[in-house]
Amino acid sequence: MLGFLKNPVVVTAEINVNLVALTVMGLISRLWGLSYPRAVVFDEVYYGQFVSLYMKRIFFVDDSGPPFGHMLLALGGYLGGFDGNFLWNRIGAEYSVNVPVWSLRLLPALAGALCVPLAYQILVELQFSHCAALGAALLILLENSLITQSRFMLLESILIFFILLAVLSYLKFYNLQRHSSFSGSWWFWLLLTGVACSCAVGVKYMGLFTYMLLLAIAGLHFWHMIGDQNLSNVSLMCHFLARGLALIIIPVAMYLSFFYVHLTLLYRSGPHDQIMTSAFQASLEGGLARITQGQPLEVAYGSQITLRNVLGKPMQCWLHSHTNTYPIRYENGRGSSHQQQVTCYPFKDVNNWWIVKDPGMQQLVVSNPPRPVRHGHIVQLVHGITTRYLNTHDVAAPLSPHSQEVSCYIDYNISMPAQNLWRVEIVNRESDTDVWKTILSEVRFVHVNTSAVLKASGFIGASLPEWGYRQLEVVGEKLSKGYHQSMVWNVEEHRYGKSQEQKEREVELHSPTQMDISKNLSFMAKFMELQWKILTLKNEETEHKYSSSALDWITMDTNIAYWLHPTSGAQIHLLGNVVTWASADIAALVYMCLSLWYLIRRRRKIDDIPEDEWQLWVSAGGICVGGWAVNYLPFFLMEKTLFLYHYLPALTFQILLIPIVLQHLSDHLCRCLVLKSMFSALIVAWFSSVYLVYCTFSPVTYGEPSLSVTELKDLRWKDSWNILIRKQ
Numbered sequence: 001m002l003g004f005l006k007n008p009v010v011v012t013a014e015i016n017v018n019l020v021a022l023t024v025m026g027l028i029s030r031l032w033g034l035s036y037p038r039a040v041v042f043d044e045v046y047y048g049q050f051v052s053l054y055m056k057r058i059f060f061v062d063d064s065g066p067p068f069g070h071m072l073l074a075l076g077g078y079l080g081g082f083d084g085n086f087l088w089n090r091i092g093a094e095y096s097v098n099v100p101v102w103s104l105r106l107l108p109a110l111a112g113a114l115c116v117p118l119a120y121q122i123l124v125e126l127q128f129s130h131c132a133a134l135g136a137a138l139l140i141l142l143e144n145s146l147i148t149q150s151r152f153m154l155l156e157s158i159l160i161f162f163i164l165l166a167v168l169s170y171l172k173f174y175n176l177q178r179h180s181s182f183s184g185s186w187w188f189w190l191l192l193t194g195v196a197c198s199c200a201v202g203v204k205y206m207g208l209f210t211y212m213l214l215l216a217i218a219g220l221h222f223w224h225m226i227g228d229q230n231l232s233n234v235s236l237m238c239h240f241l242a243r244g245l246a247l248i249i250i251p252v253a254m255y256l257s258f259f260y261v262h263l264t265l266l267y268r269s270g271p272h273d274q275i276m277t278s279a280f281q282a283s284l285e286g287g288l289a290r291i292t293q294g295q296p297l298e299v300a301y302g303s304q305i306t307l308r309n310v311l312g313k314p315m316q317c318w319l320h321s322h323t324n325t326y327p328i329r330y331e332n333g334r335g336s337s338h339q340q341q342v343t344c345y346p347f348k349d350v351n352n353w354w355i356v357k358d359p360g361m362q363q364l365v366v367s368n369p370p371r372p373v374r375h376g377h378i379v380q381l382v383h384g385i386t387t388r389y390l391n392t393h394d395v396a397a398p399l400s401p402h403s404q405e406v407s408c409y410i411d412y413n414i415s416m417p418a419q420n421l422w423r424v425e426i427v428n429r430e431s432d433t434d435v436w437k438t439i440l441s442e443v444r445f446v447h448v449n450t451s452a453v454l455k456a457s458g459f460i461g462a463s464l465p466e467w468g469y470r471q472l473e474v475v476g477e478k479l480s481k482g483y484h485q486s487m488v489w490n491v492e493e494h495r496y497g498k499s500q501e502q503k504e505r506e507v508e509l510h511s512p513t514q515m516d517i518s519k520n521l522s523f524m525a526k527f528m529e530l531q532w533k534i535l536t537l538k539n540e541e542t543e544h545k546y547s548s549s550a551l552d553w554i555t556m557d558t559n560i561a562y563w564l565h566p567t568s569g570a571q572i573h574l575l576g577n578v579v580t581w582a583s584a585d586i587a588a589l590v591y592m593c594l595s596l597w598y599l600i601r602r603r604r605k606i607d608d609i610p611e612d613e614w615q616l617w618v619s620a621g622g623i624c625v626g627g628w629a630v631n632y633l634p635f636f637l638m639e640k641t642l643f644l645y646h647y648l649p650a651l652t653f654q655i656l657l658i659p660i661v662l663q664h665l666s667d668h669l670c671r672c673l674v675l676k677s678m679f680s681a682l683i684v685a686w687f688s689s690v691y692l693v694y695c696t697f698s699p700v701t702y703g704e705p706s707l708s709v710t711e712l713k714d715l716r717w718k719d720s721w722n723i724l725i726r727k728q
Helices: 018-033 043-053 068-079 101-125 130-141 145-152 157-179 184-203 207-226 233-265 271-275 276-282 286-291 502-509 524-534 552-553 578-603 611-637 645-669 673-702 709-714
Strands: 303-309 317-327 340-345 353-357 379-383 390-396 402-408 420-424 443-447 452-456 470-480 489-496 558-563 571-574
Touching: 018 130, 043 068, 068 101, 068 157, 101 130, 101 157, 130 645, 145 157, 145 571, 145 645, 145 673, 157 184, 157 207, 157 353, 157 611, 157 645, 184 233, 184 402, 207 233, 207 611, 271 611, 276 286, 276 489, 276 524, 276 578, 286 390, 353 443, 379 390, 379 578, 390 443, 390 452, 390 611, 443 489, 470 552, 489 611, 552 611, 571 673, 578 611, 578 645, 578 673, 611 645, 645 673
Parallel strands: none
Antiparallel strands: 303 317, 303 353, 303 489, 317 340, 340 402, 340 470, 353 379, 379 420, 390 402, 402 470, 420 443, 443 452, 452 470, 558 571
């Protein structure tokens, strides 16, 4: 019974020494001296702010992309015990002792190091030789720009890691397709492809380019499967559903999960939440939530409310009035109604309060039981402090002469009657009997007499002159001019008015509200709003000293100075390995020229290379040239400030192409032994030059040792490079 114990238990394993050695070298090149410099390096000043906000659980919005990359950086801070207390206000600022620099930079460095073995495995899965795969990995290992970008608290190395992981996973899945469909390994690599794609998109939207490329390749492969008569209809349907699950449904679910974790972690109010809707702000702890917690949900006749414009750009503002009137004549000679000014004011103020009045009754208090206002009801809006009625008429607005002036009506006993009836239209209603709700309802006010809509027109960037205290203009806009978010308002603060006397009401308007109703947004509602803000929020683009155009990247005519030592000549630059960049460009050109030549010859029924070699050549080009194109060409269509590091994902694919082209030339164009020997010698010489350039620029890749003025001048191989030299 125990006979099996007579023999020892033996476990055998295959270890790819190349892979292990490359991984170790990658870790050494990226992790060596990682805490140096102990100062803020370039965009660490940007990403560090978000890490601090994560540590303090304060909500923020970053228009540069989804939150997954920020969460990974914050994870490094959390593992290092960072408390978030550091002022990220200046590049070069020394880190205080509470900042775990090594831990914050660890995950980008690990991602950059793992790109080396990933490059090796990708070429192996593309069916190229281990020698070519080793060459690709070494080129990634010795690429100065990739080293620099991965050694700091930046996102590009993490993005490239997930992109390469997605490509490798798909290639492994595709290679298993031929002989072990629906096996455990097949499912693992297919699912990992979807997960890696989702992570790439979650780090930066640039990851979407590679994701779309892999979807296109997967679609093309499935199209070929449809023509396979050996596969039944049921089998094809199973393949289709498996791909749909792994490459679409799971990535979408994971993308949503990134936002779910993000919103769960950041539950406290902060400076960024002001661009969000009142409902979103009220869902956060502190800030607006402290004011609005427990407000009445349903707006009733007699309610005291503040009205916030939904658009919130360029700043949030509330419907406002004060005792000052419009000037009788404007600077351009046009006349006004000389009525009380109505504006949109970007600060909370007692003059932002309005009372919802029933036109058929005189009382300004809420009855018992309250009578809720519904979609389509006619109301009057009474300014709480001055008790004048919101009004518009056929008088040109001060800054927008094609729109109507909005005012609070003053009876001057002239032939200008009050026109103060407004119809409430709930834009986001579910039915025509919906009740007007605090925070949740988005409302338009349509003027009964003229059909004009109450609109904050100051969002075009203009504000009223000194007589209007530089506040934003409010106008009546004709409905025929179309819908715009600046026409939509929501109730932010709300109480049920109890005081009929004006003096008592003024005291009431100054006091806080406390009632027992809460308003909670669902996750999907918060996700949709936050996603829309990320996609539409545009920070003012300014020209940066180190910004560049996409054309500058191919020949590396630009660089970025990341850090300069305050006293010595030590400095760090984003500069690539010149030999590698030039070789990558040449390899791409050679590939395209050879492919065109082969296509023309194949059209003439001349096969220069065997069919299996041709398929291998095309597949490699689809991944490498396709990856370069989708990660580079879109930047020509983008209206944003561009930097050299935006090119690194495209460059990575281009580097992978170099050994592919070299192996192809060696196998198919070097026909005799002498040519092969000469070609091999040239490759050795070329690779030696790659290593020599890597060593030459290592001081500005790692920031040490410090170089003299002469040595720094010698590194300026191009006049367009900005190498920093201190004045003596």
